[in-house]
Amino acid sequence: MDNQKEKALLEKYKLGEATELERAMVEDWIAHGIFPEYEISDLDLEVQLSEMDKQLPLFEKQTKLWPRLAGAAAIFLVLGAGILYYIGKADNELPKNETYANDVTPGSVGATLTLANGKKIKLTDALNGELAKEEGVVITKSANGKLVYSAKDIVTEANRMNTLSTARGETYQLQLPDGSKVWLNAASSLTYSASLNKEGIRQVVLQGEAYFEIARDKKRPFIVETAKQKVEVLGTHFNVNSYSDEAFTATTLLEGSVRINTSADAVANKVIRPGEQAVLAANGLRISEVDIEEAVAWKNGKFIFQQETIGTVMRKIARWYDVEVVYEADLKDKTFSGSMSRFENVSQVLRKIEMTDLVHFKVEGRRIVVMK
Known part of the structure; x- marks a missing residue:
């Protein structure tokens, strides 16, 4: 890993300036002890440990997170950041396997913004601060790596469309001019007008997957349009999964209520409640309670993963790690359940799936072979 980038990220975490994804990344590093080692005195150890107790969620205060190890060299301290990471071996550490000689690192924060004039801005390379102005809206990249649209003197007649897109292995967060927040998953895109104002409706077009926290506005409904449906809301939190390589579109509601309008069958339009998921597939619209x-x-x-087919599991892995998946046997319908971090190298994720003995894997560069 790049120590300088690690230190910068940890400093953001300490100051409370890290994005939610960056916080999750840091906390996963803590859980798995993957920092380089730095020496620290016993006195500093006590001071830093006390400081970390105040800063971290401590994963429900599990005592195994802070084992007392002999020797200060085993302490993970990021110099200058004032943050101590004091960790032993992960309980689920798995043996090395020669089939993972060519490992693949996880995805990261990144996206490309395409403005109405066709200009493309790669956000990972862009400096923090103002990027553009459109329709009286100022577009900036914040210090914590978020794209923010700030309404100034909005031109309501204009309809200049922007697109935020993530490649495979990227994810990004966006704040729209009405204050609504969007988290975009890998291999996804969101298209919207810069002012988010068209004939009294706030509307975006989604390809792929995104999580939405919509600012309440009774006068202007918010509509998320995908290839097969429209989700209409006033103010709520929900997730939409609408990848073109999946056989379904799934809308999951966390707060509020939303109406699902399907282009195929207007009679099938439904309102879903918190804890429910609407799945639109070839056989129609189905609503059920979910986790x-x-x-x-x-x-x-x-x-x-909850009883998901290997085919579905591997498509998610392929998008996040930007890899090709090939099958040496017909294993796509085998099902798998499990939980793991998205910030582990792909070998660690694959080893955990292999522990079920359902399938085995071989990593060849950016190609994963699925075997019996």
Whole structure:
């Protein structure tokens, strides 16, 4: 890992300036002890440990997070950041396997903004501060790596469309001019007018997956349009999964209420409640109660699989790690359940799936072979 980047990220974490995804990344580093080692005195150890108790959620205060190790060299201290990471071996550490000689690191924060004039801005390379002005809206990149649209003198007649897109292995956060927040998953895009104001409606077009926290506005409904449906809301928190390589579109509601309008069958339009998921597939629209933590696991830096087919599991892995997946046997319909971090190298994720003995894997560069 790049120590300078680590230190910068940890400083943001300490100051409370890290994004939710960056916080999840840091906390996963803590849980798995993957920092380089630095020496620290016993006295400093006590001071820093006390400081960390105040800063970290401590994963429900599990005592195993802070084992007392002999020797200061085992302490993970990021110099100058004032943050101590004091960790032993992870309980689930797995043996090395020669089939993972070519490992793949996880995805990261990144996206490309395409302005109405066609200009593309790669946000990972852009400096913090103002990026552009459109329709009386100032577009900035914040210090914590978020794209922010700030309404100034909005031109309501204009309809200049912007698109925020993530590649495979990228994710990004956006704040729209009405204050609504959007988290965009890997291999996804969101298209919207810069002012988010068209004929009294706030409307965006989604390809892929995103989590929304919509600012309440009774006069202007918020509509998320995908290839097969529209989700209409006033103010709520929900997740929409609408990847083109999946056979369904899933909308999961955490707070408030939303109406699902399907282009195929107007009679099938439904209102869903918190804890419910609407799945639109070839056989129609189906609503059921679900584990909402699973639906938004990607936003919180996790993979959570509940009896998902290997085919579905591997598509999620392919998007996040930007890898190609090939099968040496017909294993796509085998099902797997498990939970793991999205910030582990791909080998660690694959090893945990292999522990079920359902499938085995071989990593060849950015190609994963699925075997019996």
